[in-house]
Amino acid sequence: MKYVILYLDQDKVADTVQKISKLKFVKAVVKSPRPEIKRDFQNGSIYKMTEEDQDKLKYGEKDESSRRKL
Numbered sequence: 001m002k003y004v005i006l007y008l009d010q011d012k013v014a015d016t017v018q019k020i021s022k023l024k025f026v027k028a029v030v031k032s033p034r035p036e037i038k039r040d041f042q043n044g045s046i047y048k049m050t051e052e053d054q055d056k057l058k059y060g061e062k063d064e065s066s067r068r069k070l
Helices: 010-021 051-059
Strands: none
């Protein structure tokens, strides 16, 4: 399978897609949905911290194995 990933400025996408679609060796042109994907994760609506996560953050622990067992 031969393919290419082409990165373009947003303002050049429509023109470039039209041009490369006309080439006889191009089977398909697929545009990335990345411009439409929401990338704002600061509000926390996607991920809610559990009590365990809050404890790890509070004590600066990375995982359970870093906790001392007495």
